[in-house]
Amino acid sequence: MTTVNIKFDRSQKLGYRCFMTKPVQQRTLKTRAKLLAAARDVIAEHGFGGLRADQVVKRAGVAKGTFFAHFADKDALLDEIIGGQMGDMFRDMQNREVPKSVEALVSELVPLLRFMSCERYVFDVILRKSGAAACDAIGPIAMSFGQQLEILSHWIERGPWRTDADAELLAEGIQAFLLQVLALHFCALHSGKPMEERLVEYLLVWLKPVT
Amino acid sequence: MTTVNIKFDRSQKLGYRCFMTKPVQQRTLKTRAKLLAAARDVIAEHGFGGLRADQVVKRAGVAKGTFFAHFADKDALLDEIIGGQMGDMFRDMQNREVPKSVEALVSELVPLLRFMSCERYVFDVILRKSGAAACDAIGPIAMSFGQQLEILSHWIERGPWRTDADAELLAEGIQAFLLQVLALHFCALHSGKPMEERLVEYLLVWLKPVT
Amino acid sequence: MTTVNIKFDRSQKLGYRCFMTKPVQQRTLKTRAKLLAAARDVIAEHGFGGLRADQVVKRAGVAKGTFFAHFADKDALLDEIIGGQMGDMFRDMQNREVPKSVEALVSELVPLLRFMSCERYVFDVILRKSGAAACDAIGPIAMSFGQQLEILSHWIERGPWRTDADAELLAEGIQAFLLQVLALHFCALHSGKPMEERLVEYLLVWLKPVT
Amino acid sequence: MTTVNIKFDRSQKLGYRCFMTKPVQQRTLKTRAKLLAAARDVIAEHGFGGLRADQVVKRAGVAKGTFFAHFADKDALLDEIIGGQMGDMFRDMQNREVPKSVEALVSELVPLLRFMSCERYVFDVILRKSGAAACDAIGPIAMSFGQQLEILSHWIERGPWRTDADAELLAEGIQAFLLQVLALHFCALHSGKPMEERLVEYLLVWLKPVT
DNA sequence: TATGAATGAGCGTTCATTCAT
DNA sequence: TATGAATGAACGCTCATTCAT
Numbered sequence: 013m014t015t016v017n018i019k020f021d022r023s024q025k026l027g028y029r030c031f032m033t034k035p036v037q038q039r040t041l042k043t044r045a046k047l048l049a050a051a052r053d054v055i056a057e058h059g060f061g062g063l064r065a066d067q068v069v070k071r072a073g074v075a076k077g078t079f080f081a082h083f084a085d086k087d088a089l090l091d092e093i094i095g096g097q098m099g100d101m102f103r104d105m106q107n108r109e110v111p112k113s114v115e116a117l118v119s120e121l122v123p124l125l126r127f128m129s130c131e132r133y134v135f136d137v138i139l140r141k142s143g144a145a146a147c148d149a150i151g152p153i154a155m156s157f158g159q160q161l162e163i164l165s166h167w168i169e170r171g172p173w174r175t176d177a178d179a180e181l182l183a184e185g186i187q188a189f190l191l192q193v194l195a196l197h198f199c200a201l202h203s204g205k206p207m208e209e210r211l212v213e214y215l216l217v218w219l220k221p222v223t
Numbered sequence: 224m225t226t227v228n229i230k231f232d233r234s235q236k237l238g239y240r241c242f243m244t245k246p247v248q249q250r251t252l253k254t255r256a257k258l259l260a261a262a263r264d265v266i267a268e269h270g271f272g273g274l275r276a277d278q279v280v281k282r283a284g285v286a287k288g289t290f291f292a293h294f295a296d297k298d299a300l301l302d303e304i305i306g307g308q309m310g311d312m313f314r315d316m317q318n319r320e321v322p323k324s325v326e327a328l329v330s331e332l333v334p335l336l337r338f339m340s341c342e343r344y345v346f347d348v349i350l351r352k353s354g355a356a357a358c359d360a361i362g363p364i365a366m367s368f369g370q371q372l373e374i375l376s377h378w379i380e381r382g383p384w385r386t387d388a389d390a391e392l393l394a395e396g397i398q399a400f401l402l403q404v405l406a407l408h409f410c411a412l413h414s415g416k417p418m419e420e421r422l423v424e425y426l427l428v429w430l431k432p433v434t
Numbered sequence: 435m436t437t438v439n440i441k442f443d444r445s446q447k448l449g450y451r452c453f454m455t456k457p458v459q460q461r462t463l464k465t466r467a468k469l470l471a472a473a474r475d476v477i478a479e480h481g482f483g484g485l486r487a488d489q490v491v492k493r494a495g496v497a498k499g500t501f502f503a504h505f506a507d508k509d510a511l512l513d514e515i516i517g518g519q520m521g522d523m524f525r526d527m528q529n530r531e532v533p534k535s536v537e538a539l540v541s542e543l544v545p546l547l548r549f550m551s552c553e554r555y556v557f558d559v560i561l562r563k564s565g566a567a568a569c570d571a572i573g574p575i576a577m578s579f580g581q582q583l584e585i586l587s588h589w590i591e592r593g594p595w596r597t598d599a600d601a602e603l604l605a606e607g608i609q610a611f612l613l614q615v616l617a618l619h620f621c622a623l624h625s626g627k628p629m630e631e632r633l634v635e636y637l638l639v640w641l642k643p644v645t
Numbered sequence: 646m647t648t649v650n651i652k653f654d655r656s657q658k659l660g661y662r663c664f665m666t667k668p669v670q671q672r673t674l675k676t677r678a679k680l681l682a683a684a685r686d687v688i689a690e691h692g693f694g695g696l697r698a699d700q701v702v703k704r705a706g707v708a709k710g711t712f713f714a715h716f717a718d719k720d721a722l723l724d725e726i727i728g729g730q731m732g733d734m735f736r737d738m739q740n741r742e743v744p745k746s747v748e749a750l751v752s753e754l755v756p757l758l759r760f761m762s763c764e765r766y767v768f769d770v771i772l773r774k775s776g777a778a779a780c781d782a783i784g785p786i787a788m789s790f791g792q793q794l795e796i797l798s799h800w801i802e803r804g805p806w807r808t809d810a811d812a813e814l815l816a817e818g819i820q821a822f823l824l825q826v827l828a829l830h831f832c833a834l835h836s837g838k839p840m841e842e843r844l845v846e847y848l849l850v851w852l853k854p855v856t
Numbered sequence: 857t858a859t860g861a862a863t864g865a866g867c868g869t870t871c872a873t874t875c876a877t
Numbered sequence: 878t879a880t881g882a883a884t885g886a887a888c889g890c891t892c893a894t895t896c897a898t
Contacts, residue, residue, distance in 0.1 A: 040878080065872060075880040077875080086872065139350065139406060177428045184403070185425060191406070192399030199353065199365070214396060217388040222433050250861065250897090276888070286863045288891080296889070462857075487893060497859040499896080508893065561772065561828060599850045606825070607847060613828070614821030621775065621787070636818060639810040644855055672876085672882065698867070708884045713868070 044082050046072040051089055060090065061133035088151065091141050094134060095152020097127060102159045110170045114215045117167065118208050121190065125207050128190075129197050139191070161187065173219040182219065189214040255293050257283040262300055271301065272344035299362065302352050305345060306363020308338060313370040321381045325426045328378065329419050332401065335371075336418050339401075340408050372398065384430040393430065400425040466504050468494040473511055482512065483555035510573065513563050516556060517574020519549060524581045532592045536637045539589065540630050543612065547629050550612075551619050561613070583609065595641040604641065611636040677715050679705040684722055693723065694766035721784065724774050727767060728785020730760060735792040743803045747848045750800065751841050754823065757793075758840050761823075762830050794820065806852040815852065822847040 050072035054063055065086055069079050083089045101124050111117040128135055141153040164183035173182065192214070193207045261283035265274050276297050280287050294300045312335050322328040339346055352364035375394035384393065403425070404418045472494035476485050487508055491501050505511045523546050533539040550557055563575035586605035595604065615633045683705035687696050698719050702709050716722040734757050744750040761768055774786040797816035806815065825847070826840045 043878085069881095076873085076882090077880055078878075080873065081878065136347075136350070140347075142406065142410070174428075176431070181424060181428065185400075185428070188399045188403035188425070189396070191402055192395065195350070195353065195402065196395075213392060214399070217385075217392065217396070218429065220387070220433065222431065248861075248898090254862075275886090286865095287889090288864065289862055291889070292861075297887095465857085491860095498861090498894085499859055500857075502894065503857065558769075558772070562769075564828065564832070596850075598853070603846060603850065607822070607850070610821045610825035610847070611818070613824055614817065617772070617775065617824065618817075635814060636821070639807075639814065639818070640851065642809070642855065644853065670877090670882070676883075697865090708886095709868090710870080710885065711883055714882075718868070719866095 040082075043072075043074060043078060046074065047079060047082055047089070048093065051093060055093070059133070060094070060131050060137070063090070087137070087141070090137050091151035091153050094137060095141075095154075095156050098124065098138075098156040099152060099159065101127070102156055102163060105160075105163050110167050112171055114212055114219060117171075117186075118211050118215065121211070122208060125190070125193070125211070129194055129207065132198050135194055135198065157187070168219075171219075172221065174221045176222050185218050186215065189218065254283075254285060254289060257285060258290060258293055258300070259304065262304060266304070270344070271305070271342050271348070274301065276300075298348070298352070301348050302362040302364050305348060306352070306365075306367050309335070309349075309367040310363065310370065312338065313367055313374055316374050321378050323382055325423055325430060328382075328397075328430075329422050329426065332422070333419060336401070336405070336422070340405055340418065343409055346405055346409065368398075379430075382430075383432065385432045387433050396429050397426065400429065462504075465494075465496060465500060468496065469501060469504055469511070470515065473515060477515070481555070482516070482553050482559070485512070509559070509563070512559050513573040513575050516559060517563070517576075517578050520546065520560075520578040521574060521581065523549065524578055524585060527582075527585050532589050534593055536634055536641060539593075539608075539641075540633050540637065543633070544630060547612070547615070547633070551616055551629065554620050557616055557620065579609070590641075593641075594643065596643045598644050607640050608637065611640065676705075676707060676711060679707060680712060680715055680722070681726065684726060688726070692766070693727070693764050693770070696723070698722075720770070720774070723770050724784040724786050727770060728774070728787075728789050731757070731771075731789040732785060732792065734760065735789055735796055738796050743800050745804055747845055747852060750804075750819075750852075751844050751848065754844070755841060758823070758827070758844070761827055762840065765831055768827055768831065790820075801852075804852075805854065807854045809855050818851050819848065822851065 047068060051063065051068045053071055054067045058064075058067075063086070065076065065079055068089075069076050072079075079089075083092070104123075105120055108120060111120055128138060138153055141151055142157045161180065161183050164186050165179045168179040168182045189211060193211045196210065197207050258279060262274065262279045264282055265278050269275075269278075274297070276290060277287070279300070280290050283290075290300075294303070315334075316331060319331060322331055339349060349364055352362055353368050372391065372394050375397050376390045379390040379393045400422055404422045407421065408418050469490060473485065473490045475493055476489045480486075480489075485508070487498065487501055490511075491498050494501075501511075505514070526545075527542055530542060533542055550560060560575055563573055564579045583602065583605050586608050587601045590601040590604045611633060614636070615629045618632065619629050680701060684696065684701045686704055687700050691697075691700075696719070698712060699709070701722070702712050705712075712722075716725070737756075738753060741753060744753055761771060771786055774784055775790050794813065794816050797819050798812045801812040801815045822844055826844045829843065830840050
């Protein structure tokens with residue numbers, strides 16, 4: 013029998029970690045994959061905000077209950093999908109050279125910016141999940157934010173930036189400006205200026221070396 | 224004659240201003256006030272998240288239809304109330320002396336910070352409403368954010384801060400850090416440090432004069 | 435001052451007849467006409483079933499209350515308009531020659547058939563109003579049905595029809611088949627055959643002279 | 646295994662028949678029965694016109710969502726109940742001897758006449774539902790009208806009636822007079838004469854053998 | 857007469873989540 | 878694991894009609 017030990021730990025649903033000894037069955041994995049694929053299809057058609065559990069299970073050809081046997085709730089599925097995409101982006105970022113200018117830095121962040129602004133609803137979910145509600149509930153999105161912080165810190169340490177502040181604090185600041193730029197993007201009062209441009213402006217000031 | 228020309232005009236409900244020639248009736252104002260008062264009572268008892276349209280209506284002693292004749296939906300009422308409270312705070316801030324240190328600045332922002340973090344739900348509503356989806360949907364919350372920006376700009380201009388950046392840009396940065404601090408507040412991983420402290424750290428770096 | 439004694443008696447609204455001695459003012463007539471015109475416009479746009487009192491008063495440029503000062507209720511307005519149109523048709527019928535064949539008779543009824551089947555809702559209203567609920571509530575539709583009966587009786591008496599039954603009873607039968615044909619028209623199960631054809635079939639049997 | 650294959654299939658709700666391979670669960674049937682029973686109770690107390698969806702739900706002890714999972718809307722429930730009762734009557738009629746006189750025929754129709762005239766509201770619903778708006782919307786009431794036609798045709802064929810017209814056409818005529826008699830019943834102007842008497846008059850003429 | 861804000865009971869809907877099988 | 882009927886609180890909405898001014 014072909015079994016496999018997967019990293020994803022279904023016990024999350026229970027709220028505590030119990031390292032399972034029982035092997036995960038093929039069927040389980042297949043059902044999970046079917047659900048995720050179905051969800052991605054539905055999102056492609058109706059957007060993230062238009063995702064309905066009903067439609068996902070229908071398309072996946074499983075029962076409603078099965079959905080909730082695999083994901084604690086709809087948010088967990090969204091977390092998985094959105095976090096997955098962001099994780100991919102951060103993986104890409106890790107393989108890039110350390111940016112040496114604000115413009116270079118921002119252009120590295122553009123794909124992320126595009127994704128996070130694709131839908132108001134996505135931004136909301138990310139905001140909600142970026143900080144996990146409980147330690148054992150760190151989902152893919154929260155994880156990816158951790159990754160991002162590491163990457164940014166790493167870049168800050170090796171770039172021509174101000175040195176009068178911790179790299180991590182500066183990295184957090186970049187995240188703050190990212191959010192701000194996104195929030196303003198969804199705000200009619202400021203819709204004129206493109207996000208990248210605004211982000212550059214902020215970061216020029218934020219990272220400017222103090223002479 | 225018992226009618227009066229007031230500044231508030233019912234066309235707000237429609238989302239656009241049309242300067243009406245007909246005066247708003249006293250009765251209309253009274254009903255509106257009754258609804259708002261009732262809503263505030265309910266919030267006092269059950270919190271913002273516990274506000275139920277039915278209860279408001281019941282408490283105000285008006286019909287449900289009347290509610291929706293005054294507010295497009297529950298969110299509009301919440302926008303009115305939350306935006307109103309924030310507006311009051313900004314009015315207070317305007318009457319204060321211009322803060323001369325980061326600590327002073329942050330302590331001016333404490334009431335706002337307290338209010339915005341009083342309930343996760345409040346933060347969500349503010350986030351949702353702060354950026355109006357369309358120009359004609361700018362409600363009290365979105366308006367108050369504009370006020371805040373003005374005040375902060377005003378303060379920046381007259382404080383001992385860095386001068387190598389526009390006051391408005393610096394003000395927007397403060398908003399960004401405010402948002403960041405609040406987002407982290409609702410995040411278990413970072414809940415150790417108080418919001419004010421974290422905000423001070425950010426602003427020290429953000430506003431630090433470049434020598 | 436130009437006054438006029440109109441036939442329509444507003445006291446209907448009160449539920450009893452009181453022959454008013456006071457002259458009806460010009461203004462009253464104008465408002466009434468405006469309301470009727472507005473209603474006809476709205477019907478032209480949205481159909482009889484789509485008529486909303488709100489829209490009528492808006493288009494007429496009067497207040498909601500004014501509507502109900504002129505018409506006991508929405509049905510009264512509809513009665514007026516629908517009954518008016520049917521009355522016109524019956525007036526036309528009176529000026530025609532007495533039909534001498536079932537086909538001729540049915541073709542005289544075609545305009546009526548067309549009108550009554552223009553909308554399911556119209557048929558419903560007619561059915562509801564054709565028999566007045568109370569003697570003092572005989573509205574235009576009920577009146578016109580009385581007219582129709584007279585005309586049909588008149589025709590029956592002078593046509594080559596069966597003589598073993600009262601002309602009035604035969605006339606009532608024609609009305610019954612008219613309704614039946616309309617009811618079947620709105621019924622998917624029988625939608626194949628045109629109304630006129632079906633009516634001819636019924637009447638050939640109903641009016642067939644007994645030799 | 647506690648499931649069963651029954652004739653009724655839930656697809657009725659969807660408006661079209663799809664022969665389902667999956668059996669309907671016992672639970673589903675029970676809930677449906679509970680709802681129908683509750684509805685009948687409420688009707689017994691408050692009449693058909695006094696039926697409130699909320700009350701049915703409450704009495705049945707199920708959630709409101711469940712109601713609408715079983716019936717598209719309140720009308721569908723009414724259709725089911727009224728159509729059911731009429732169906733029962735027609736089943737009874739089928740087991741009777743073929744009536745040989747107009748009086749006998751009418752007396753067979755009396756229960757139906759009583760039921761259809763028990764409430765103005767019932768008559769309205771029947772009228773509304775008797776002609777289905779679309780082929781896929783043929784509900785119990787519309788179905789029962791089909792049954793009625795068959796029975797009447799069957800009777801006509803074997804009775805001492807006129808033979809110069811199709812049995813089905815004559816049957817349709819009986820339906821027409823039934824409708825007429827009911828319509829007049831709800832009309833104050835004609836309320837003197839009992840329905841049966843009037844129906845006899847019409848049918849004597851309608852079914853009279855042509856010598 | 858005219859006004860128009862207020863009425864108000866009820867409907868249909870939503871949809872993530874649960875739980876008995 | 879899988880199933881899918883059931884949950885259920887709340888929302889938004891309808892819209893003819895009333896009534897105090």
